[in-house]
Amino acid sequence: MITVQDIHAAKAAISEIIHTTPILQSEQLSRLCNNQIFLKSEHLQKTGSFKIRGATNKVKHAVQEGAQSITAASSGNHGQAVAYIANQLDVPATIVIPTDASQCKVEAIQAYNGKIEMCGTTSAERIPRAKQLAEKQTGVYIPPYDDPYIMAGQGTVGLEILEQVKDADAIVVPVGGGGLISGILTAIKETNPGIKVYGVEPKIANDTYLSLNNNKITAIPATSTIADGLRTSQPGDLTFPVLQKYLDDLVLVSEDEIRFAFSFVMERMKQLIEPSSAVAIAALINNRLPLANKTVVTVVSGGNVDISRIGELIVPTNHQ
Numbered sequence: 001m002i003t004v005q006d007i008h009a010a011k012a013a014i015s016e017i018i019h020t021t022p023i024l025q026s027e028q029l030s031r032l033c034n035n036q037i038f039l040k041s042e043h044l045q046k047t048g049s050f051k052i053r054g055a056t057n058k059v060k061h062a063v064q065e066g067a068q069s070i071t072a073a074s075s076g077n078h079g080q081a082v083a084y085i086a087n088q089l090d091v092p093a094t095i096v097i098p099t100d101a102s103q104c105k106v107e108a109i110q111a112y113n114g115k116i117e118m119c120g121t122t123s124a125e126r127i128p129r130a131k132q133l134a135e136k137q138t139g140v141y142i143p144p145y146d147d148p149y150i151m152a153g154q155g156t157v158g159l160e161i162l163e164q165v166k167d168a169d170a171i172v173v174p175v176g177g178g179g180l181i182s183g184i185l186t187a188i189k190e191t192n193p194g195i196k197v198y199g200v201e202p203k204i205a206n207d208t209y210l211s212l213n214n215n216k217i218t219a220i221p222a223t224s225t226i227a228d229g230l231r232t233s234q235p236g237d238l239t240f241p242v243l244q245k246y247l248d249d250l251v252l253v254s255e256d257e258i259r260f261a262f263s264f265v266m267e268r269m270k271q272l273i274e275p276s277s278a279v280a281i282a283a284l285i286n287n288r289l290p291l292a293n294k295t296v297v298t299v300v301s302g303g304n305v306d307i308s309r310i311g312e313l314i315v316p317t318n319h320q
């Protein structure tokens, strides 16, 4: 298991490249949630998500170990982050994406000089291809979450929260494969275990919820949740034990609740956040967590939304 020392090392390794993102606040949101809410704003991070933290830590390490090239299998935030950092470090990157990836995602990767290879429509097809390419090119395959360097990089979000919100009572984090929350859990629980850390998943992508209940990694079939960063089918072999050890609770939110939170933040706070980030705010708005009149940090994990899809996500927010 990674330790908080690994996260301090990651912070030193990535600090020249990543932004220390701001903390935003909204009185309207705080009132609606009956808690003082602080938004750790990784949607304002380089490449538009926290994924650049883990990717930078991992790719830097791989290059130090002699990697001649980098591969990844993701059309989303991880693919963009890996392409960006490989370009910064002058090492060629190939990103394996599904044949049905949207044009704007392809363009985002190409804008960072990432080479694109299209392969199948599922991660079960893409991941072996990305690993095979890495082998052929004396390269290193960069996984999206189940890796100690990735987890330690994502954990730097937790160290920043400790510095920026000194009296935090709780932190609420969206959960996909669990890289982000396992890093944050390690940073927080090994520094100040009194701070609660809660995970949130969409009801229709509840693989980690089921895994925790079953006490073993449990996979779900493919899901089409609007929170597209959380569509993983199961938690990771390395991330899951960290959740079992440290997580205070994990709760679920509906697709409609995600839409409402997304729309509220857009309308009242003028921030474009991903549905994947809105899940954590939805849990607070809908009172899923045992928190009242507390200082609560919610991790806004990213802000990459295909703007042609925004219309599908917006619902009225004036019924509160």
Ligand SMILES: *Cc1c(COP(=O)(O)O)cnc(C)c1O
Residues within 6 Å of the ligand: 049, 051, 077, 078, 144, 145, 154, 174, 175, 176, 177, 178, 179, 180, 181, 229, 230, 232, 274, 276, 277, 301, 302, 303
């Ligand atoms: C990847 C991602 C997540 C989930 O992170 P995991 O480390 O897979 O749990 C949440 N939100 C956004 C915006 C993401 O890109």
